[in-house]
Amino acid sequence: MKAAVLRETKKPLQIEDVQISKPGPREVLIRTVAAGICHSDLHIADGLYPYPLPCVLGHESAGVVEAVGSDVRYVEPGDHVITCLSAFCGHCEHCITGHMSRCTGAETQRGPKEDPRLTTEGKPMFQFINLSSYAEQMLVHEHTIVKIRKDMPLDRAALIGCGVMTGAGAVFHTAKVEPGSTVAVLGCGGIGLSAINGAAIAGAGRIIAIDMVGSKLNLAKHFGATDVINAADDDVVKVVRELTGGGVHYSFEAIGLKKTAEQAFKMVRTGGTATVIGMIPVGTMVEIHGAELLQEKKLQGSMMGSNRFRVDMPRLVDFYLSGKLKLDEMISSTLSLKDINQGFETLRKGEVARQVIKFD
Numbered sequence: 001m002k003a004a005v006l007r008e009t010k011k012p013l014q015i016e017d018v019q020i021s022k023p024g025p026r027e028v029l030i031r032t033v034a035a036g037i038c039h040s041d042l043h044i045a046d047g048l049y050p051y052p053l054p055c056v057l058g059h060e061s062a063g064v065v066e067a068v069g070s071d072v073r074y075v076e077p078g079d080h081v082i083t084c085l086s087a088f089c090g091h092c093e094h095c096i097t098g099h100m101s102r103c104t105g106a107e108t109q110r111g112p113k114e115d116p117r118l119t120t121e122g123k124p125m126f127q128f129i130n131l132s133s134y135a136e137q138m139l140v141h142e143h144t145i146v147k148i149r150k151d152m153p154l155d156r157a158a159l160i161g162c163g164v165m166t167g168a169g170a171v172f173h174t175a176k177v178e179p180g181s182t183v184a185v186l187g188c189g190g191i192g193l194s195a196i197n198g199a200a201i202a203g204a205g206r207i208i209a210i211d212m213v214g215s216k217l218n219l220a221k222h223f224g225a226t227d228v229i230n231a232a233d234d235d236v237v238k239v240v241r242e243l244t245g246g247g248v249h250y251s252f253e254a255i256g257l258k259k260t261a262e263q264a265f266k267m268v269r270t271g272g273t274a275t276v277i278g279m280i281p282v283g284t285m286v287e288i289h290g291a292e293l294l295q296e297k298k299l300q301g302s303m304m305g306s307n308r309f310r311v312d313m314p315r316l317v318d319f320y321l322s323g324k325l326k327l328d329e330m331i332s333s334t335l336s337l338k339d340i341n342q343g344f345e346t347l348r349k350g351e352v353a354r355q356v357i358k359f360d
Ligand SMILES: [Zn+2]
Pocket: 038, 039, 040, 041, 059, 060, 162, 163
């Protein structure tokens, strides 16, 4: 099968023939239908986060089950699924207490003595965060997929697999936004827009979108933003404080920068919570004034929207099909696998919400 392989950071991906193994007892073989291009893939390709190479990138996808292992009861060939990088073991402390997205169990991966899931010319190829979606097929543990209704378009469904779950989940689960509360979102890419949309679904009274790109701010209004601030022109902390009489109840950082993470903390009111969703580069410090902690302000991280994806993703599908979750507006373009480097280049320029690779 064809796959986009990263052999060296800061170099283009190469489309190669990669061999895929047969499903083990608890594994599922999926025909990839669509895969979104997410910033996390770009972070690996650009060397900002270390990952073993060579590897097939991609982790935001949806497809159709082709074959299942002997012990799989959850899905059968023909089922439509969304993948999620939050593979859960099902029996550790995190899983048992309902925080499966924190599971660090490695048993959903193949062990060192087993054949790798992906190989090229007999040599192992690393699977990116349990998935490797930039490929015509995926071989995954059954605990990385969720079955969805068949009337859901799979190119839209793919977005739910990472960006939408991450943004909306940070609002629903990590921060637990209350109806009527005020929300600010820094960064209006795919994840920021999903946080805005999530805040609208959660019933936030006022949702302030912040970005430096005017077109993204216009888009943010379609996703539920009630106010927009262009960070290129304004002191965003000051404006947010003025708009809300002292700061928002909840802020969300969806870029991954020191400066915006610090702004997110500064713009919450007494008792408010700042949630950092963005991937801040390894080694970067985030600084806050200790005295602000006396105001019971909180700064917290969110990983993959603190998801329980087998419950959450079908709900997000329902939200899309009932018109509450905007996915059509999020897709800025579709492309084929061979154009993936062009897609990465477009993402680096920072002006698009989401590009989706469609497989034939
Ligand atoms: Zn992602």
